[in-house]
Amino acid sequence: MTNITxxxxxxxxxxxxxxxLDMQFNHFLVRDEQPLLFHAGMKGMFPMLREAVSSLIDPARLRYVAWSHFESDEVGGLNHWLESAPDAEPVCTFAGKVVSVDDYAIKPARGMMPNDVLSTGKYRFRLHPTPHLPHGWDAGLLFEETEKTLFCSDLFHHFGDAPAVTSDDLIEPSLAAMRQMQQGPLAFYMPYTPQTDTLLTGLSELQPQTLALMHGSSHSGASGKMLKDLAGAIQSVFAQP
Structure with a gap:
């Protein structure tokens, strides 16, 4: 079952x-003149996702498929989408394009640079490179500048079948998830690097009004401070002495 909100x-x-896994896998469709899907999803989830997309648009109209970093829950179903939508184009960071995607995908990707703008009609997107935040040197986060929605990938990840949207602070549930992960076989899944504070401060200055999370509730409301606070949370769990 796919819940749509x-x-x-x-x-x-x-x-x-x-x-x-006690975990949600969230994908985001922007319905516009040239529709955009953020997170292609795993291959096994494609039939469910396609059915959900078809309740909102004709899947063949999909124009862009974007994501943060090369990982199965973000790009596993990419080629299925590209086969279903003849005009669809993969969108990722330039590093992601040249390192992984152009070899994996059946179509070359649009590798976005920091000053590039992607317009879907009413909405404007920039892909901000965020190497190793949340994972991988190819990582980037997509920001929609009109309504100020930040597509966060794994940032603020928390477990449970959470409400679709919350206005509550996400630091505590995110900390709980990081501590849980740190005790298991996937410890240090979110590295704390010399760039972490700077990258999160830069994202906070975008003043997002919606945070679209891959795992857990999306956040509605001003979130600049919460993005800054996330750096300290990541440091407290994952920084080496």
Whole structure:
């Protein structure tokens, strides 16, 4: 079952809960003249996601498929989307394009640089490079400048079948998830690097009004301070002495 919620104007959260992992996998469709999907999802989730997308748009109209970093829950189903939508184009950071995507995907990716703008009609997007935040040197976060929605990937990850949207602070549930991960076989899954504070401060200065999370509730409301506070949370769990 895929739960569909409009979390910002024309931006829909398509959420699939995996009970065995106690975790939501969230994908975001922007319905516009040239529709955009953020997170292609895993291959096995494609039929469910396609059905959810088809309740909002004709999937063949999909124009862009974007993500943060090369990982199965973000790009696993990419080629299925590219086969379903003849005009669809992969969108990622330039590093992601040249390192992984152009070899993996059936179409070359649009590798976005920091000053590039992608317009879908009413909405304008920039892909901000965020190497190793949340994971991988190819990572970047997509920001929609009109409604100020930040597509966060794994930032603020928290467990549970959470409400679609919250206005509560996300630091505590995110800290709980990081501590849980740090005790298991995937310890240090979110590195703390010399760039972490600077990158999160830069994202906070965008003054997002909606945070679209890959795992957990999306956040509605001003979140600049919360993004700054996240740096300290990551440091407290993952920084080496």
């Amino acid at each position: 409009e979390i910002a104007p024309d931006t829909f959260r398509l959420s699939i809960y995996a009970p065995d």
